[in-house]
Amino acid sequence: GTPARTSTEVVNLTIDGQPCQVPAGTSVMHAAAQAGINIPKLCATDSLEAFGSCRLCLVQIEGRRGYPASCTTPVEEGMVILTETPKLHDLRRNVMELYISDHPLDCLTCPANGNCELQDMAGVVGLRNVRYGFDGANHLNDAPDESNPYFTYDPSKCIVCSRCVRACDDIQGTFALTVDGMGFNSRIAAGQNDSFLGSDCVSCGACVQACPTSSLMEKTVIMMGQAEHAAITTCAYCGVGCAFKAE
Numbered sequence: 567g568t569p570a571r572t573s574t575e576v577v578n579l580t581i582d583g584q585p586c587q588v589p590a591g592t593s594v595m596h597a598a599a600q601a602g603i604n605i606p607k608l609c610a611t612d613s614l615e616a617f618g619s620c621r622l623c624l625v626q627i628e629g630r631r632g633y634p635a636s637c638t639t640p641v642e643e644g645m646v647i648l649t650e651t652p653k654l655h656d657l658r659r660n661v662m663e664l665y666i667s668d669h670p671l672d673c674l675t676c677p678a679n680g681n682c683e684l685q686d687m688a689g690v691v692g693l694r695n696v697r698y699g700f701d702g703a704n705h706l707n708d709a710p711d712e713s714n715p716y717f718t719y720d721p722s723k724c725i726v727c728s729r730c731v732r733a734c735d736d737i738q739g740t741f742a743l744t745v746d747g748m749g750f751n752s753r754i755a756a757g758q759n760d761s762f763l764g765s766d767c768v769s770c771g772a773c774v775q776a777c778p779t780s781s782l783m784e785k786t787v788i789m790m791g792q793a794e795h796a797a798i799t800t801c802a803y804c805g806v807g808c809a810f811k812a813e
């Protein structure tokens with residue numbers, strides 16, 4: 567989780583050549599943000615406790631092996647951190663490629679188009695192509711859970727970042743949601759019978775707010791987002807080239 571800020575001690579470090587001073591216990595991601603450096607991220611938010619699952623926020627730390635997740639790594643005195651290197655760019659592109667390989671390629675008709683962090687991050691990391699995957703078909707046969715009167719959960723659009731689970735736990739204190747399954751089969755489950763209506767959900771909407779895609783989405787937004795007409799065109803957000811062809 568996010569390192570607790572337990573002291574007023576100040577830590578000196580360098581991020582991308584910039585000297586920074588932050589309170590002990592600050593995460594590398596938050597320290598970078600204070601220096602005006604936005605490290606790409608999907609599973610971390612400003613308010614939820616960090617979880618370290620998406621691996622998009624990897625950085626390099628001098629003297630350390632590997633590429634730690636900046637959202638779960640606390641700063642240390644004298645750290646020298648790089649957030650932008652060719653290797654990091656490659657790793658982040660590979661992470662995004664995996665996400666997109668497991669995601670429907672319907673950006674242009676998706677109600678979250680233009681307001682989707684997955685789409686944004688694909689653009690930020692410069693994703694150009696997707697070499698493998700499900701061609702947008704994973705979970706497409708899983709029926710969306712439409713049991714809640716206000717919002718739906720669509721497993722095909724879910725990237726299992728667990729932001730909804732943490733929002734339900736941390737903000738609402740309800741613990742209605744869990745992550746179910748492993749790898750490409752994983753998804754969010756509500757309650758014992760996997761139904762939002764039959765779970766402890768109190769319809770507070772914290773999960774919908776926390777969702778970076780349109781997996782959890784208000785029903786009114788979904789209805790407004792359905793275009794009547796569309797032309798053949800290509801999504802401009804990243805280089806994958808998801809296209810939509812009108813009937």
Ligand code: FES
Binds near residue numbers: 637
């Ligand atoms: Fe750090 Fe997801 S943002 S691992």
